[in-house]
Amino acid sequence: MMDHAAFPPVPGPLAGLIGLAPPPLLAPALDRILRETLRSRPDLVARLGVHATKTFLIDPTDLPLVFLVRPDPARPSIEARRRRRGLPHGWDGRIAGPLSALLGLVHGAVDGDALFFSRDIAMEGDTAAVVALRNAIDDAELDLLSLAAESFGPVAAVGGRLARPFAAGLARATGVALLRSRGPL
Protein backbone atom coordinates (compact mmCIF):
# COMPACT_ATOMS: atom_id res chain seq x y z
CA MET A 1 0.00 0.00 0.00
CA MET A 2 1.18 3.53 -0.73
CA ASP A 3 2.69 5.47 2.12
CA HIS A 4 -0.01 7.85 3.25
CA ALA A 5 2.57 10.32 4.49
CA ALA A 6 4.10 10.79 1.05
CA PHE A 7 2.02 12.23 -1.74
CA PRO A 8 4.49 13.96 -4.01
CA PRO A 9 3.05 17.04 -5.68
CA VAL A 10 2.98 17.35 -9.45
CA PRO A 11 6.26 19.08 -10.38
CA GLY A 12 5.68 22.76 -11.08
CA PRO A 13 6.85 22.72 -14.73
CA LEU A 14 4.63 19.70 -15.49
CA ALA A 15 1.65 21.34 -13.78
CA GLY A 16 2.33 24.48 -15.83
CA LEU A 17 2.45 22.43 -19.02
CA ILE A 18 -0.87 20.75 -18.18
CA GLY A 19 -2.32 24.16 -17.49
CA LEU A 20 -1.51 25.24 -21.04
CA ALA A 21 -3.88 22.65 -22.47
CA PRO A 22 -7.10 24.39 -23.54
CA PRO A 23 -9.99 22.73 -21.66
CA PRO A 24 -12.20 22.51 -24.81
CA LEU A 25 -9.49 20.45 -26.51
CA LEU A 26 -9.36 18.02 -23.57
CA ALA A 27 -13.12 17.52 -23.61
CA PRO A 28 -13.42 14.86 -26.38
CA ALA A 29 -10.69 12.66 -24.86
CA LEU A 30 -12.04 12.94 -21.32
CA ASP A 31 -15.54 12.23 -22.58
CA ARG A 32 -14.43 9.04 -24.35
CA ILE A 33 -12.63 7.79 -21.25
CA LEU A 34 -15.65 8.46 -19.04
CA ARG A 35 -18.00 6.71 -21.47
CA GLU A 36 -15.66 3.69 -21.70
CA THR A 37 -15.48 3.55 -17.90
CA LEU A 38 -19.26 3.57 -17.50
CA ARG A 39 -19.73 1.07 -20.36
CA SER A 40 -17.18 -1.42 -19.10
CA ARG A 41 -18.10 -1.07 -15.39
CA PRO A 42 -21.90 -1.28 -15.11
CA ASP A 43 -21.53 -2.22 -11.42
CA LEU A 44 -20.02 1.20 -10.79
CA VAL A 45 -23.21 2.89 -11.94
CA ALA A 46 -25.33 0.44 -9.94
CA ARG A 47 -23.37 1.24 -6.79
CA LEU A 48 -23.79 4.96 -7.32
CA GLY A 49 -27.57 4.48 -7.44
CA VAL A 50 -29.38 7.80 -7.12
CA HIS A 51 -26.03 9.59 -6.93
CA ALA A 52 -25.13 8.72 -10.55
CA THR A 53 -26.98 11.81 -11.76
CA LYS A 54 -25.06 14.14 -9.47
CA THR A 55 -22.10 16.29 -10.44
CA PHE A 56 -18.75 15.78 -8.73
CA LEU A 57 -15.97 18.33 -8.64
CA ILE A 58 -12.65 16.47 -8.74
CA ASP A 59 -10.09 18.96 -7.49
CA PRO A 60 -6.40 17.97 -7.81
CA THR A 61 -5.01 20.78 -5.70
CA ASP A 62 -1.58 20.70 -7.36
CA LEU A 63 -2.95 21.11 -10.89
CA PRO A 64 -4.20 24.30 -12.54
CA LEU A 65 -7.29 22.37 -13.72
CA VAL A 66 -10.33 20.94 -11.96
CA PHE A 67 -12.85 18.49 -13.40
CA LEU A 68 -16.65 18.47 -13.26
CA VAL A 69 -17.81 14.85 -13.64
CA ARG A 70 -21.36 13.64 -14.07
CA PRO A 71 -21.34 9.79 -14.21
CA ASP A 72 -24.93 9.54 -15.42
CA PRO A 73 -25.00 6.61 -17.89
CA ALA A 74 -27.80 8.33 -19.82
CA ARG A 75 -25.95 11.65 -20.17
CA PRO A 76 -22.34 11.29 -19.01
CA SER A 77 -20.23 14.40 -19.03
CA ILE A 78 -16.80 15.51 -17.90
CA GLU A 79 -15.48 18.99 -18.21
CA ALA A 80 -12.08 20.50 -17.38
CA ARG A 81 -12.02 24.03 -15.98
CA ARG A 82 -9.16 26.34 -15.18
CA ARG A 83 -8.60 26.95 -11.48
CA ARG A 84 -7.36 30.52 -11.87
CA ARG A 85 -10.94 31.74 -12.13
CA GLY A 86 -11.80 30.07 -8.81
CA LEU A 87 -13.73 26.87 -8.28
CA PRO A 88 -16.69 26.45 -10.63
CA HIS A 89 -20.26 26.33 -9.37
CA GLY A 90 -22.91 23.72 -10.05
CA TRP A 91 -21.48 20.67 -8.29
CA ASP A 92 -23.00 18.44 -5.62
CA GLY A 93 -19.88 17.01 -4.02
CA ARG A 94 -16.20 18.00 -4.11
CA ILE A 95 -13.17 15.80 -3.51
CA ALA A 96 -9.88 17.66 -3.21
CA GLY A 97 -6.28 16.59 -2.69
CA PRO A 98 -2.93 16.18 -4.42
CA LEU A 99 -3.19 14.36 -7.75
CA SER A 100 -1.02 11.53 -6.38
CA ALA A 101 -3.50 10.96 -3.52
CA LEU A 102 -6.48 10.99 -5.90
CA LEU A 103 -4.69 8.52 -8.22
CA GLY A 104 -3.96 6.33 -5.20
CA LEU A 105 -7.66 6.29 -4.37
CA VAL A 106 -8.75 5.47 -7.92
CA HIS A 107 -6.17 2.69 -8.23
CA GLY A 108 -6.89 1.14 -4.81
CA ALA A 109 -3.43 1.86 -3.44
CA VAL A 110 -4.60 3.92 -0.47
CA ASP A 111 -7.55 3.97 1.89
CA GLY A 112 -10.00 6.85 1.55
CA ASP A 113 -10.84 7.03 5.25
CA ALA A 114 -7.16 7.12 6.17
CA LEU A 115 -6.54 9.98 3.71
CA PHE A 116 -9.48 11.74 5.23
CA PHE A 117 -8.24 11.21 8.82
CA SER A 118 -4.82 12.59 7.85
CA ARG A 119 -6.36 15.53 5.94
CA ASP A 120 -4.53 14.50 2.74
CA ILE A 121 -7.90 14.73 1.03
CA ALA A 122 -10.95 16.85 1.79
CA MET A 123 -14.57 16.54 0.83
CA GLU A 124 -17.36 19.04 0.72
CA GLY A 125 -21.01 19.22 -0.26
CA ASP A 126 -23.21 16.13 -0.57
CA THR A 127 -21.39 13.71 1.74
CA ALA A 128 -23.57 10.73 0.77
CA ALA A 129 -22.80 11.25 -2.92
CA VAL A 130 -19.06 11.49 -2.26
CA VAL A 131 -19.11 8.35 -0.09
CA ALA A 132 -21.04 6.46 -2.78
CA LEU A 133 -18.53 7.55 -5.44
CA ARG A 134 -15.60 6.52 -3.26
CA ASN A 135 -17.09 3.06 -2.61
CA ALA A 136 -18.15 2.53 -6.23
CA ILE A 137 -14.70 3.42 -7.56
CA ASP A 138 -12.97 1.20 -5.01
CA ASP A 139 -15.09 -1.77 -6.05
CA ALA A 140 -14.61 -1.09 -9.78
CA GLU A 141 -10.84 -1.75 -9.58
CA LEU A 142 -10.13 0.87 -12.23
CA ASP A 143 -6.89 1.22 -14.15
CA LEU A 144 -6.79 4.61 -15.81
CA LEU A 145 -4.04 3.72 -18.28
CA SER A 146 -5.98 0.69 -19.57
CA LEU A 147 -9.24 2.64 -19.69
CA ALA A 148 -7.64 5.52 -21.55
CA ALA A 149 -6.02 3.17 -24.05
CA GLU A 150 -9.15 1.09 -24.60
CA SER A 151 -11.21 4.23 -25.15
CA PHE A 152 -9.40 4.93 -28.40
CA GLY A 153 -9.64 1.59 -30.17
CA PRO A 154 -7.53 -1.52 -30.60
CA VAL A 155 -4.36 0.24 -31.78
CA ALA A 156 -4.38 2.51 -28.74
CA ALA A 157 -5.07 -0.52 -26.54
CA VAL A 158 -1.89 -2.15 -27.85
CA GLY A 159 -0.05 1.11 -27.21
CA GLY A 160 -1.40 1.09 -23.67
CA ARG A 161 -0.08 -2.41 -23.07
CA LEU A 162 3.33 -1.42 -24.44
CA ALA A 163 3.36 1.64 -22.16
CA ARG A 164 2.61 -0.42 -19.04
CA PRO A 165 6.18 -1.39 -18.11
CA PHE A 166 7.25 2.24 -18.51
CA ALA A 167 4.33 3.40 -16.32
CA ALA A 168 5.15 0.74 -13.71
CA GLY A 169 8.76 1.91 -13.61
CA LEU A 170 7.69 5.53 -13.31
CA ALA A 171 5.30 4.57 -10.50
CA ARG A 172 8.11 2.83 -8.61
CA ALA A 173 10.44 5.79 -9.13
CA THR A 174 7.96 8.46 -8.07
CA GLY A 175 5.85 6.58 -5.52
CA VAL A 176 2.70 7.59 -7.38
CA ALA A 177 0.03 4.93 -8.07
CA LEU A 178 -0.09 5.29 -11.85
CA LEU A 179 -1.58 1.80 -12.29
CA ARG A 180 -4.12 -0.34 -10.50
CA SER A 181 -2.82 -1.76 -7.22
CA ARG A 182 -2.77 -5.56 -6.95
CA GLY A 183 -3.01 -6.97 -3.44
CA PRO A 184 -0.96 -6.20 -0.35
CA LEU A 185 2.47 -4.74 -1.05
Place this chain on the structure above:
Amino acid sequence: MRKLELVCPAGTPAALRAAVDAGAHAVYCGFADETNARNFPGLNFSRAELATGVAYAHARGAKVLVAINTFPIPGREALWREAVADAETAGADAAILADIGVLAYAAENHPRLRRHLSVQAAAANPDAINFYAETFGVRRVVLPRVLTVAEIAAINREIDAETEVFVFGGLCVMAEGRCALSSWATGESPNLSGACSPAAHVVYAEEADALVLKLGGLTLHRSPKDAPQPYPTLCKGCFATEQGGARRESHVFEDPMSLDAATLLPDLAAAGVTALKIEGRQRSRAYVSAVVSSFRKAVDALAAGRPAPPGALAALCEGGDATQGAYRKTWR
Protein backbone atom coordinates in the same frame (compact mmCIF):
# COMPACT_ATOMS: atom_id res chain seq x y z
CA MET B 1 -1.00 -23.57 19.97
CA ARG B 2 -4.26 -23.80 18.01
CA LYS B 3 -4.63 -21.29 15.22
CA LEU B 4 -6.98 -18.39 15.77
CA GLU B 5 -9.51 -17.78 12.99
CA LEU B 6 -9.20 -14.40 11.27
CA VAL B 7 -12.58 -12.88 10.38
CA CYS B 8 -12.24 -9.98 7.96
CA PRO B 9 -14.50 -7.23 6.61
CA ALA B 10 -15.74 -6.78 3.05
CA GLY B 11 -18.00 -3.93 1.98
CA THR B 12 -17.73 -4.76 -1.71
CA PRO B 13 -16.93 -7.81 -3.87
CA ALA B 14 -13.50 -6.32 -4.60
CA ALA B 15 -12.82 -6.05 -0.86
CA LEU B 16 -13.97 -9.66 -0.37
CA ARG B 17 -11.47 -10.85 -2.96
CA ALA B 18 -8.78 -8.66 -1.37
CA ALA B 19 -9.51 -10.17 2.06
CA VAL B 20 -9.38 -13.75 0.79
CA ASP B 21 -6.21 -13.10 -1.21
CA ALA B 22 -4.57 -11.50 1.84
CA GLY B 23 -5.21 -14.58 3.99
CA ALA B 24 -8.62 -14.19 5.65
CA HIS B 25 -9.98 -17.42 7.13
CA ALA B 26 -13.47 -15.93 6.94
CA VAL B 27 -15.00 -12.81 5.45
CA TYR B 28 -18.10 -11.06 6.73
CA CYS B 29 -20.34 -8.89 4.58
CA GLY B 30 -23.94 -7.73 4.26
CA PHE B 31 -26.74 -7.06 1.80
CA ALA B 32 -27.26 -3.59 0.35
CA ASP B 33 -30.13 -2.59 2.62
CA GLU B 34 -30.91 -1.83 6.25
CA THR B 35 -30.57 -5.47 7.37
CA ASN B 36 -26.93 -4.86 8.27
CA ALA B 37 -25.16 -2.29 10.41
CA ARG B 38 -23.00 -0.85 7.61
CA ASN B 39 -25.76 0.36 5.31
CA PHE B 40 -23.71 3.10 3.64
CA PRO B 41 -24.03 4.56 0.11
CA GLY B 42 -22.29 2.47 -2.55
CA LEU B 43 -21.54 -0.35 -0.15
CA ASN B 44 -22.58 -4.00 0.30
CA PHE B 45 -23.71 -6.91 -1.83
CA SER B 46 -26.54 -7.88 -4.14
CA ARG B 47 -27.75 -11.48 -3.95
CA ALA B 48 -25.82 -12.36 -7.11
CA GLU B 49 -22.65 -10.68 -5.82
CA LEU B 50 -22.89 -12.63 -2.57
CA ALA B 51 -23.20 -15.96 -4.41
CA THR B 52 -20.18 -15.09 -6.57
CA GLY B 53 -18.24 -13.98 -3.51
CA VAL B 54 -19.06 -17.19 -1.63
CA ALA B 55 -17.83 -19.24 -4.59
CA TYR B 56 -14.60 -17.21 -4.73
CA ALA B 57 -13.99 -17.65 -1.01
CA HIS B 58 -14.86 -21.35 -0.88
CA ALA B 59 -12.60 -22.11 -3.85
CA ARG B 60 -9.72 -20.72 -1.75
CA GLY B 61 -10.68 -22.34 1.54
CA ALA B 62 -12.25 -19.28 3.17
CA LYS B 63 -15.71 -18.92 4.72
CA VAL B 64 -18.29 -16.19 4.21
CA LEU B 65 -20.43 -14.91 7.08
CA VAL B 66 -23.42 -12.67 6.35
CA ALA B 67 -24.23 -9.91 8.82
CA ILE B 68 -28.00 -9.50 9.26
CA ASN B 69 -27.48 -7.68 12.49
CA THR B 70 -29.97 -4.84 12.72
CA PHE B 71 -33.37 -4.93 14.41
CA PRO B 72 -36.44 -5.33 12.16
CA ILE B 73 -38.75 -2.38 11.81
CA PRO B 74 -42.32 -3.36 12.78
CA GLY B 75 -44.29 -4.37 9.69
CA ARG B 76 -41.14 -4.95 7.63
CA GLU B 77 -39.88 -8.17 9.20
CA ALA B 78 -40.04 -9.92 5.82
CA LEU B 79 -36.91 -8.04 4.66
CA TRP B 80 -34.85 -9.62 7.47
CA ARG B 81 -36.37 -13.08 6.91
CA GLU B 82 -35.59 -12.88 3.18
CA ALA B 83 -32.03 -11.90 4.02
CA VAL B 84 -31.59 -15.02 6.16
CA ALA B 85 -33.09 -17.25 3.45
CA ASP B 86 -30.99 -15.62 0.71
CA ALA B 87 -27.80 -15.95 2.75
CA GLU B 88 -28.39 -19.68 3.02
CA THR B 89 -29.27 -19.94 -0.69
CA ALA B 90 -26.02 -18.15 -1.60
CA GLY B 91 -24.07 -20.78 0.34
CA ALA B 92 -23.00 -18.60 3.27
CA ASP B 93 -21.29 -20.44 6.11
CA ALA B 94 -23.11 -18.52 8.84
CA ALA B 95 -25.44 -15.62 9.51
CA ILE B 96 -24.49 -13.03 12.12
CA LEU B 97 -27.73 -12.07 13.85
CA ALA B 98 -28.74 -9.74 16.68
CA ASP B 99 -32.53 -9.62 17.03
CA ILE B 100 -34.20 -12.46 18.96
CA GLY B 101 -37.09 -12.55 16.48
CA VAL B 102 -34.70 -13.01 13.55
CA LEU B 103 -32.73 -15.57 15.57
CA ALA B 104 -35.93 -17.53 16.28
CA TYR B 105 -36.93 -17.36 12.60
CA ALA B 106 -33.50 -18.57 11.47
CA ALA B 107 -33.39 -21.39 14.03
CA GLU B 108 -36.84 -22.63 13.08
CA ASN B 109 -36.76 -22.15 9.31
CA HIS B 110 -33.08 -22.41 8.36
CA PRO B 111 -31.62 -24.72 10.99
CA ARG B 112 -28.68 -25.78 8.81
CA LEU B 113 -27.42 -22.20 8.52
CA ARG B 114 -24.94 -21.70 11.35
CA ARG B 115 -25.92 -18.84 13.66
CA HIS B 116 -23.49 -16.35 15.17
CA LEU B 117 -24.56 -13.67 17.63
CA SER B 118 -23.65 -10.17 16.52
CA VAL B 119 -21.92 -7.66 18.75
CA GLN B 120 -25.13 -5.67 18.22
CA ALA B 121 -26.86 -8.05 20.67
CA ALA B 122 -24.46 -6.82 23.39
CA ALA B 123 -24.29 -10.22 25.13
CA ALA B 124 -21.57 -9.59 27.68
CA ASN B 125 -21.99 -12.23 30.39
CA PRO B 126 -22.27 -16.05 30.56
CA ASP B 127 -25.98 -16.09 31.40
CA ALA B 128 -26.91 -14.00 28.38
CA ILE B 129 -24.66 -16.02 26.06
CA ASN B 130 -25.91 -19.36 27.36
CA PHE B 131 -29.49 -18.17 26.84
CA TYR B 132 -28.78 -17.39 23.17
CA ALA B 133 -26.91 -20.68 22.71
CA GLU B 134 -29.56 -22.86 24.35
CA THR B 135 -32.60 -21.06 22.93
CA PHE B 136 -31.49 -20.32 19.37
CA GLY B 137 -28.59 -22.69 18.83
CA VAL B 138 -26.07 -19.87 18.56
CA ARG B 139 -22.63 -21.38 17.96
CA ARG B 140 -20.47 -18.27 18.21
CA VAL B 141 -20.80 -14.94 20.01
CA VAL B 142 -19.08 -11.71 18.96
CA LEU B 143 -18.22 -10.08 22.27
CA PRO B 144 -18.82 -6.37 22.93
CA ARG B 145 -15.77 -4.14 23.02
CA VAL B 146 -16.22 -3.31 26.70
CA LEU B 147 -14.63 -6.40 28.26
CA THR B 148 -11.14 -6.93 29.68
CA VAL B 149 -9.10 -9.97 28.67
CA ALA B 150 -9.69 -11.40 32.17
CA GLU B 151 -13.46 -10.95 31.78
CA ILE B 152 -13.34 -12.70 28.39
CA ALA B 153 -11.48 -15.62 29.98
CA ALA B 154 -14.10 -15.79 32.74
CA ILE B 155 -16.90 -15.86 30.17
CA ASN B 156 -15.21 -18.59 28.13
CA ARG B 157 -14.96 -20.81 31.21
CA GLU B 158 -18.74 -20.80 31.62
CA ILE B 159 -20.07 -21.14 28.08
CA ASP B 160 -20.04 -23.76 25.34
CA ALA B 161 -20.28 -21.34 22.41
CA GLU B 162 -17.22 -20.02 20.59
CA THR B 163 -16.21 -16.39 21.15
CA GLU B 164 -15.01 -13.87 18.58
CA VAL B 165 -13.41 -10.57 19.58
CA PHE B 166 -12.49 -7.39 17.74
CA VAL B 167 -8.75 -6.83 17.32
CA PHE B 168 -8.51 -3.89 14.94
CA GLY B 169 -10.49 -0.97 13.57
CA GLY B 170 -13.14 1.48 14.63
CA LEU B 171 -13.81 1.39 18.32
CA CYS B 172 -17.32 1.62 19.73
CA VAL B 173 -17.43 1.49 23.49
CA MET B 174 -21.16 2.08 23.85
CA ALA B 175 -23.62 -0.72 24.68
CA GLU B 176 -23.88 -1.78 21.08
CA GLY B 177 -27.32 -2.26 19.66
CA ARG B 178 -28.59 0.13 22.32
CA CYS B 179 -26.73 3.33 21.46
CA ALA B 180 -29.15 6.12 20.53
CA LEU B 181 -26.66 8.95 19.89
CA SER B 182 -26.91 8.76 16.08
CA SER B 183 -30.68 8.40 16.29
CA TRP B 184 -30.91 11.42 18.55
CA ALA B 185 -28.93 13.59 16.14
CA THR B 186 -30.27 12.34 12.81
CA GLY B 187 -33.33 10.15 13.35
CA GLU B 188 -31.35 7.19 11.99
CA SER B 189 -29.18 4.69 13.82
CA PRO B 190 -27.09 1.57 13.24
CA ASN B 191 -29.72 -0.43 15.08
CA LEU B 192 -32.71 0.16 12.76
CA SER B 193 -31.37 1.98 9.69
CA GLY B 194 -28.03 0.21 9.58
CA ALA B 195 -25.91 3.35 9.66
CA CYS B 196 -24.31 5.24 12.51
CA SER B 197 -24.09 8.92 11.50
CA PRO B 198 -25.58 8.43 8.02
CA ALA B 199 -23.60 10.28 5.36
CA ALA B 200 -26.68 12.21 4.23
CA HIS B 201 -26.68 13.97 7.62
CA VAL B 202 -22.95 14.78 7.67
CA VAL B 203 -21.63 18.16 6.55
CA TYR B 204 -18.00 19.28 6.28
CA ALA B 205 -17.27 22.97 5.88
CA GLU B 206 -13.82 24.47 5.45
CA GLU B 207 -13.52 27.73 7.35
CA ALA B 208 -10.55 30.05 7.57
CA ASP B 209 -8.89 28.36 10.54
CA ALA B 210 -10.57 24.98 10.82
CA LEU B 211 -12.53 22.16 9.22
CA VAL B 212 -15.97 22.14 10.81
CA LEU B 213 -17.82 18.85 11.07
CA LYS B 214 -21.57 18.79 11.62
CA LEU B 215 -23.97 15.92 12.15
CA GLY B 216 -27.68 16.62 11.92
CA GLY B 217 -26.95 20.32 12.39
CA LEU B 218 -24.86 19.74 15.54
CA THR B 219 -21.23 20.81 15.46
CA LEU B 220 -19.15 17.80 16.52
CA HIS B 221 -15.67 18.99 15.79
CA ARG B 222 -13.56 21.93 14.71
CA SER B 223 -10.24 20.51 13.53
CA PRO B 224 -7.42 23.07 13.22
CA LYS B 225 -5.55 23.10 9.93
CA ASP B 226 -3.69 19.82 9.35
CA ALA B 227 -4.90 18.24 12.62
CA PRO B 228 -6.20 14.65 12.33
CA GLN B 229 -9.89 14.28 11.56
CA PRO B 230 -12.21 11.77 13.33
CA TYR B 231 -15.24 9.87 12.09
CA PRO B 232 -18.39 12.00 12.22
CA THR B 233 -19.90 10.28 15.26
CA LEU B 234 -21.23 11.98 18.37
CA CYS B 235 -19.19 9.67 20.61
CA LYS B 236 -15.98 11.02 19.04
CA GLY B 237 -17.09 14.65 19.18
CA CYS B 238 -15.10 17.39 20.87
CA PHE B 239 -17.27 19.47 23.18
CA ALA B 240 -16.90 22.32 25.63
CA THR B 241 -17.66 21.46 29.26
CA GLU B 242 -17.44 23.29 32.56
CA GLN B 243 -16.06 21.75 35.71
CA GLY B 244 -15.42 23.74 38.85
CA GLY B 245 -15.98 26.94 36.93
CA ALA B 246 -13.28 26.07 34.40
CA ARG B 247 -14.24 25.66 30.76
CA ARG B 248 -12.38 23.18 28.61
CA GLU B 249 -12.80 21.45 25.28
CA SER B 250 -12.30 17.69 25.14
CA HIS B 251 -13.52 14.43 23.68
CA VAL B 252 -16.14 13.89 26.32
CA PHE B 253 -17.11 10.30 25.46
CA GLU B 254 -14.03 8.81 23.82
CA ASP B 255 -10.92 9.88 21.98
CA PRO B 256 -10.93 9.41 18.20
CA MET B 257 -8.60 6.46 17.76
CA SER B 258 -8.77 2.89 16.53
CA LEU B 259 -8.49 -0.39 18.36
CA ASP B 260 -5.27 -2.33 17.75
CA ALA B 261 -4.94 -5.48 19.87
CA ALA B 262 -2.15 -7.06 17.80
CA THR B 263 0.16 -7.39 20.80
CA LEU B 264 -2.61 -9.03 22.84
CA LEU B 265 -3.16 -12.02 20.56
CA PRO B 266 -1.35 -14.48 22.89
CA ASP B 267 -3.49 -13.27 25.82
CA LEU B 268 -6.70 -13.55 23.81
CA ALA B 269 -5.76 -17.07 22.69
CA ALA B 270 -5.02 -18.03 26.30
CA ALA B 271 -8.41 -16.57 27.28
CA GLY B 272 -10.08 -19.15 25.06
CA VAL B 273 -11.06 -16.93 22.15
CA THR B 274 -11.77 -18.78 18.87
CA ALA B 275 -11.79 -15.97 16.31
CA LEU B 276 -10.39 -12.48 15.81
CA LYS B 277 -12.49 -9.87 14.05
CA ILE B 278 -11.21 -6.92 12.02
CA GLU B 279 -13.64 -4.00 11.82
CA GLY B 280 -14.08 -1.96 8.63
CA ARG B 281 -16.65 -2.98 6.06
CA GLN B 282 -16.83 0.73 5.14
CA ARG B 283 -13.09 0.79 4.37
CA SER B 284 -11.32 0.28 1.04
CA ARG B 285 -9.72 -2.81 -0.40
CA ALA B 286 -6.33 -1.18 0.34
CA TYR B 287 -7.21 -1.15 4.06
CA VAL B 288 -8.48 -4.73 3.90
CA SER B 289 -5.34 -5.98 2.16
CA ALA B 290 -2.97 -4.24 4.55
CA VAL B 291 -4.75 -5.11 7.81
CA VAL B 292 -5.62 -8.70 6.91
CA SER B 293 -2.12 -9.57 5.70
CA SER B 294 -0.59 -8.00 8.83
CA PHE B 295 -2.86 -9.95 11.20
CA ARG B 296 -2.55 -13.17 9.20
CA LYS B 297 1.23 -13.02 9.71
CA ALA B 298 0.67 -12.45 13.43
CA VAL B 299 -1.81 -15.34 13.72
CA ASP B 300 0.50 -17.71 11.84
CA ALA B 301 3.47 -16.68 13.98
CA LEU B 302 1.48 -17.24 17.16
CA ALA B 303 0.40 -20.72 16.02
CA ALA B 304 4.02 -21.59 15.22
CA GLY B 305 5.25 -20.31 18.57
CA ARG B 306 7.16 -17.44 16.98
CA PRO B 307 6.95 -13.77 18.02
CA ALA B 308 4.54 -11.78 15.89
CA PRO B 309 6.18 -9.46 13.35
CA PRO B 310 5.58 -5.79 14.12
CA GLY B 311 2.60 -4.30 12.33
CA ALA B 312 2.67 -0.92 10.63
CA LEU B 313 -0.97 0.05 10.60
CA ALA B 314 -0.93 3.40 12.39
CA ALA B 315 -1.66 5.31 9.18
CA LEU B 316 -4.95 3.42 8.84
CA CYS B 317 -6.14 4.30 12.35
CA GLU B 318 -8.72 6.94 13.12
CA GLY B 319 -6.84 10.01 14.28
CA GLY B 320 -3.62 8.23 13.32
CA ASP B 321 -3.58 6.67 16.78
CA ALA B 322 -4.47 3.33 18.36
CA THR B 323 -5.54 1.94 21.72
CA GLN B 324 -5.98 -1.47 23.32
CA GLY B 325 -9.39 -0.26 24.44
CA ALA B 326 -11.12 -2.14 27.22
CA TYR B 327 -8.79 -5.15 26.92
CA ARG B 328 -6.36 -3.22 29.10
CA LYS B 329 -8.95 -1.22 30.96
CA THR B 330 -7.61 1.56 33.16
CA TRP B 331 -10.99 3.07 33.97
CA ARG B 332 -14.36 1.89 35.20
